[in-house]
Amino acid sequence: MLENIPEIFRSITDKEFRVLTAIENKMKFYEWVPIEEIVNFTGFELKELEYLFGNLAYNKLIQRNIQAYEGYRIYFEAYDLLALNAFVKRGTVNALGEVIGIGKESIVFDATGGIIDRRVVIKFHREGKSSFRHVRVKRETTGERRHLSWLYAARLAAEKEYDALVALYPQVNVPEPIDQNRHAIVMSVAKGQLLAHSKLDEPGWYLDEILKQVKIAYTLGIIHSDLSEFNIFVNPDGCELIDFPQFITPAHPNAKELLYRDIDNILSFFTRKYKIMRNIEEIINNIVI
Ligand SMILES: Nc1ncnc2c1ncn2[C@@H]1O[C@H](COP(=O)(O)OP(=O)(O)O)[C@@H](O)[C@H]1O
């Protein structure tokens, strides 16, 4: 399982990474990548490949199919390792730590990175995985290539989230974007703790801080679209917004509706937990000037 990623990562050799990269690349063209293609891509001899396949299969990183011909594909976990390897090569990550969050469509790790070994966070997107069944159905009707869908869905989500952080940081309090590869992003650790798990002494002040951040984000062209007490950190200095892969721009046809829903989620939370009442229309008008 994915929680073993740090140990597996340490045990994977450069040659094994080369095999994973070969299969990843050729999966653009095959549902099951023929062994000959892997030989061609890596330049390794068949005998050596057999040995490498053994290790990779043992770690549940690749899957073999021998129905029509001998073919391979990688599991999602291999994709995690390939992204992690890219970060390590670039020096944005030096060591992977613990799982610190399992979200609806992601798994988030604590890590250290950079020249000064500061704490960072790696978020591995999982979008394609949860919609896998849905995609399978779609494939039967459209002939879409199912075997690529999870790679694409998760990668697109990571790219989109990274773009949002780049657009917002540092004007809006969001994690600093540090690196992005495949379906993963590296960012700074959000300060404080989740709003959902906090007991605030000055809730009204925090609500104003959150609305301020939402407004600046809007002026920078970004509407969160999944804002809730589970995607906001609070700390003594204010708040930090996270989890942006589904953002839209103010030009989007549903912009008004989604901005309304974001604000409504926050106001409802503050009413429920802290008995604070605010006028949503006034707030929206103040954001959309
Ligand atoms: N930059 C970060 N710093 C600290 N914790 C984070 C950070 N990003 C994500 N997390 C943790 O991981 C969890 C899931 O991340 P999130 O971005 O909300 O993804 P999802 O779309 O799966 O909800 C969060 O609730 C939070 O606990």
Ligand SMILES: [Mg+2]
């Ligand atoms: Mg979230």
